[in-house]
Amino acid sequence: MEITSSGADFRRELGQQLRVDSVRVSSHAGSGHPTSSMSAADLMAVLLDGHLRLDYRHPGEPHNDHLVFSKGHASPLYYAMLRAAGAIAEDEFRTYRTFGSRLEGHPTPRIPPTDVATGSLGQGLPAGVGLALAGKMLDRLPYRVWVLCGDSEMAEGSIWEAFEHAAHYELDNLVAIVDVNRLGQTTETMVAWDMDTYAARAGAFGWHAITVDGHDVEAIEAAYADAERTRGKPTVLFAKTKKGKGVAAVEDLPGKHGKPLDDPDEAIAELGGRRNLIVSVATPDTSVPVQDCPIERVELPTWEVGDEVATREAYGEALAALGSRGDVVALDGEVSNSTHSDLFAKAHPGRYFEMYxxxxxxxxxxxxxxxxxxxxxxxxxxxxxxxxxxxxRMAAISRADLRLAGSHAGVAIGADGPSQMALEDLAALRAVHGSTVLHPSDANQTAQLVAQMADLPGISYLRTLRGKTPVRTAADEIVRIGGSRTLRSSDRDEVTLIACGTTVDEADRAAGLLAREGVSARVLDCYSIKPIDEVAVRRAAAETRVVLTVEDHWPEGGLGDAVLEALATLPVPVHKLAVREMPMSGTPEELLRMAGIDAGAIATTAKTLVAA
Structure with a gap:
């Protein structure tokens, strides 16, 4: 039957349907989290029937509300809601957790209208902050962001980062619903059912905090209405619930997390049997016009060959120029005067977000x-x-298009010491599914790569340098993702030196030292590490006797390993120079020498390899 009007009795029945469906779909799959779903069923029933404004037939409608399941393990409940809203049919519902199904063990954007992947606890609410920022500051549309959280994830620091930032930005379009069912996976949560403590913590962070009986649909209705009336601050509902609500064999009992019920048929009977209620979910108000993003012509900054410029400065200038595209936004972690994203903030303050x-x-x-x-x-x-x-990692699972810039990389930053020296970043970002990893050696390379990142799908990462490097790439020279630049080459080359970032200059100087001793070296600037320029790398390896990679990074997982992968089928010896000892404070020159990646060390190693 189709219900078009809201009411307490209907919502109670809908809550029971969501519980029954959570039980039966987990039982059918042989795995899942039905008890975590059952505790929040009444909360979601009231939300679905009267407060959520989402056109499930048009999940991409810009005016739609957003629902994020931060407690992504409660996916049986999420998919039961989709079924109740008519967004999926029974046949698909029963494919839960099976190979090829859109209904994965934890929700991902493969099933609309899911915005982000969840399941790694503590991430849904911070993502909700981003959605709410977009609604209030950029889209300027009246949609609301609803986030269902679990009480166990309240132990995650990222949850409190979200609380702090949501209050700072006065995100009154954000409502967090915390399912306080007291029981975690293995033990009782730290705060258990101390609702006053939860509320006091949230209030101290600047939120409007409401405590409610999470199984009283009329009280939940009043709490949601209160949240919708609140202005100037976000709202959080702390809902006292019971895990496994409604089934005596599991209700409020430890040791039942993440398991189908032992007797699902008995449980379903205890819950009153199957229902087939269909909710007419409210559609959003579309009267507020969607804003257009003006796309102006982008004029990238350029530098003269021979200029000395830090690539982090080039990043900031290129990003500010790219801001003439009205769709570009920038965020920084309170180091914008070092990363130089502050140039974007000054040029486009309405699209810059300080994340501290x-x-x-x-x-x-x-x-x-x-x-x-x-x-x-x-x-x-x-x-x-x-x-x-x-x-x-989770952004990749979300199929997100995300552009990251990391400055102050490697021992070349100098006196700040090892706590500030990124030496793992290339390996870490290369390991992310579908990622792009870039490490330009000069300003003109940087500007062109930043512009290309704007239209690049997936996770892309640009590694920038603190110190100045000489501009070697002409402004009109083509720089492309997946490309490289050959600094030196001849038909007499005996060794190929492959470098990136700060080691490009060291490799070029090493080639000069080698030339004075009669050894001809090819120098390849692999500014694109993933994807690497396999054609150029393989050609250089085939035309020389040995390959020597040089990077300001630990030896594992960076440039050297990318080159080894490219040359896996060729019988060419490859030697890696990288940072192998824990660095310390010092000048860049001292630290490069200590690591054995300066020009002198490169030349000495190359001579030894050629003579072998």
Whole structure:
């Protein structure tokens, strides 16, 4: 039957249907999290029938509300909602967790209208902050972002980064619904059912906090209405619930997490049997016009060959120029005067978001922004992106288009010491599915690559340098993702030196030293590490006797390993120079020498390899 009007009795029945469907779909799959779904069923029933404004027939409608399941393991409940809304049929519903199904164990954007992948706890609410930022600051549309959280993930620091930033930006279009069912996977949560403590914490962060009985549909209705009336701050509902609600064999009992029920038929009977209620979910108000993004001609900055420019400065100038595209937004982790994203902030203040020292929230916000169609660039020190690595990994699962810039890479940053030296970043970002990893050696390369990143699908990463490097690439020379640049080449070359970033200059100087001793070296600047210029690398390897890679990075997973992969089928010896000892404070020159990746060390190693 089709119900077109809301009411407490209907919502109670709908909550029971969501529980029954969670039980039966998990049982059919042989796995899943029915008890975590059952605790939040009444919360979602009231939301679906009266407060969520989402046209499921047109999931891409810009005015739609957004629903994020931060507790992504409650996917049986999420898919039960889709079934109740008529967005999926029973046949598809029963494919849950099977090979090829859109209904994966934890939700992903493969099934509309899912904005972001969840399942790694603590990420849904930070992504919701990004969606809410887009709605309030960029789209300027009256949609609301609803996020269902679990109480276990309240232990994640990223949740509190989200609380802090949502309050700072006064995101009154964001509502967090915390399912306080007390039981985690293995034990009781830290706060259990102490609702006053939860509310006090949220209030201290500047949120409007409401505590509610999560199984009282009338109280839930009043709480949602209160949230919708609140202005100037986000709202959080702390809903006291029972895990496995409605089935005596599992209700409020430990040890039942992540398991189908032992007797699903008995449980379904106890819940009153199957229902087939269809909810007429409210559609959004589309009267507010969607804003156009003006796309003006982009004039990239250029530099003269021979200029000395830091690639981080070139990144900032290129990003600011790219801002003439009205769809480009930038975020930074409170180091914008070092990454030089501050140039974008000054040129386009309405599309710059300061994320402070909260790298997880920065990446999550960028994912939320791109889910609304914005072209997001996020920057910080490259070393600090490691703090947000799980968010980057999950962004790939979200099929997100995300552009990252990491500055201050390698020992070449000098006296700041090893805590600030990114030496793992190339390996980490290369390992992300579908990623692009770039490390330009000069300003003109940087500008062209930044412009190309704007239209690049997937996760792309640009590694920039603190110190100045000589501009060797002419402004009109073609620089492309997947390309490289040959600095020196002859038909007498005995060794190929492959470098990137700061080691390009060292390799070129090493080639000069070798030439004085009668050894001819080819020098290849692999500014694109993933994808690497396989054609150029293989040609150079075939035309010389040995390959020597040089990188300001640990030996694992960076440029050297990318070259080895490209040459896997060729019988060419490859030797890697990289940072192998823990660095310390010092001048860039001292640290490059200590690491054995300066010009002298390169030349000495190359001579030994050629003579062997």
């Amino acid at each position: 020292i909260a790298e997880q929230q920065m990446i999550a916000a960028a994912v939320g922004l791109q889910a609304r169609g914005w072209t997001a660039f996020a920057s910080t020190f490259a070393a600090f992106l490691s703090r947000a690595y799980d968010f980057i």
